[in-house]
Amino acid sequence: MEEIKNKTEQSQNQQGGGRKRRRRHRGGHGGNNQNAQNNQNVQNGQKPQKGQAPQNQNQGKQGGQNNAVKGNAQPQKGQQNSQAAQKQPQQQAQQGGKKNKNKQPQQSQNQQVQQKQNQQSQQKQKQVKQEENRKDTYLYTLDGNLYVNLTNKCSNGCDFCVRNERTSYYGNYLWLRNGDPTVEKVIAAANGFGDLTRFKEVVFCGFGEPTYKVAEMTALCDFFHEKGLKTRLNTNGQGNLINKRDITPELKGKIDFVNVSLNASCVEKYQPICRSQFGEAGFSGLVEFAKLCKRNGIDCRFSIVDCIGETEVEACKRLAQSVNIPLYVRSYITDS
Numbered sequence: 618m619e620e621i622k623n624k625t626e627q628s629q630n631q632q633g634g635g636r637k638r639r640r641r642h643r644g645g646h647g648g649n650n651q652n653a654q655n656n657q658n659v660q661n662g663q664k665p666q667k668g669q670a671p672q673n674q675n676q677g678k679q680g681g682q683n684n685a686v687k688g689n690a691q692p693q694k695g696q697q698n699s700q701a702a703q704k705q706p707q708q709q710a711q712q713g714g715k716k717n718k719n720k721q722p723q724q725s726q727n728q729q730v731q732q733k734q735n736q737q738s739q740q741k742q743k744q745v746k747q748e749e750n751r752k753d754t755y756l757y758t759l760d761g762n763l764y765v766n767l768t769n770k771c772s773n774g775c776d777f778c779v780r781n782e783r784t785s786y787y788g789n790y791l792w793l794r795n796g797d798p799t800v801e802k803v804i805a806a807a808n809g810f811g812d813l814t815r816f817k818e819v820v821f822c823g824f825g826e827p828t829y830k831v832a833e834m835t836a837l838c839d840f841f842h843e844k845g846l847k848t849r850l851n852t853n854g855q856g857n858l859i860n861k862r863d864i865t866p867e868l869k870g871k872i873d874f875v876n877v878s879l880n881a882s883c884v885e886k887y888q889p890i891c892r893s894q895f896g897e898a899g900f901s902g903l904v905e906f907a908k909l910c911k912r913n914g915i916d917c918r919f920s921i922v923d924c925i926g927e928t929e930v931e932a933c934k935r936l937a938q939s940v941n942i943p944l945y946v947r948s949y950i951t952d953s
């Protein structure tokens with residue numbers, strides 16, 4: 618999943634022009650609701666909150682002017698004070714006098730607010746329904762590659778895993794609500810993509826560790842090879858521990874390239890952030906897995922992200938060199 622996040626970040630960089638943080642969108646309901654409340658407060662004779670336009674008062678004054686034009690605001694006998702003459706129509710407006718024509722715009726405003734709230738409520742209901750009816754995503758595309766999401770199981774619980782914070786991944790629902798897909802289901806989904814040769818490669822990488830599904834993965838490699846595509850496995854390197862056997866001979870001739878997420882230079886640094894269910898064996902297991910891939914003639918590399926710090930990056934380089942596996946250092950950019 619680290620690979621996915623990085624790809625997204627690359628995509629975001631391309632779109633956003635560099636290391637910009639993506640801002641979360643804030644809902645725009647507050648303003649409308651506050652205006653609605655403010656109008657209601659004025660109707661109820663309450664004092665509007667600071668900074669909020671006392672719309673009824675304005676309307677009341679306008680109402681007074683209108684009434685004055687009609688002659689309704691003539692001073693009564695003995696009332697020479699023009700202020701008193703103006704006050705009367707204003708009070709009438711506030712009390713909702715029958716002849717106040719300016720009440721209509723305010724009602725119209727309230728209706729608009731209500732209408733908007735109804736629309737928002739309907740939209741939310743629609744989204745909930747879409748979520749209920751959504752299909753699991755077995756295949757998705759990113760940066761010209763076709764990604765295969767075979768399972769949600771994982772032997773790690775990494776702090777940085779994108780699945781910790783996302784239900785959908787750019788519109789792709791990688792959480793599999795209907796269980797892991799069969800080979801047939803993935804092939805059916807792949808056929809829905811039309812000409813597959815437009816993809817650079819097929820990558821086994823989703824919301825889980827693909828080596829839990831080694832049989833399905835190797836069968837799918839045959840399908841994709843027949844279509845002329847290269848195959849890559851992005852893994853936490855614990856496939857032999859997961860399957861309780863050396864699976865690397867099974868990958869030979871099926872997976873063209875293996876990317877093992879190293880994440881740290883030693884078990885003491887790896888386990889606190891990746892929390893392998895195999896404990897300390899998780900880290901030594903992934904190093905051994907990479908060595909076995911290489912021994913079986915499978916092109917393999919380690920990968921890390923540079924946010925682990927310069928010292929740790931150097932330590933990872935030394936480890937990779939010691940087992941003669943190339944190391945790929947990716948830059949990390951937050952997307953929060």
Ligand code: SF4
Binds near residue numbers: 774
């Ligand atoms: S190893 Fe598992 S928990 Fe860690 S990033 Fe990959 S999918 Fe997520």
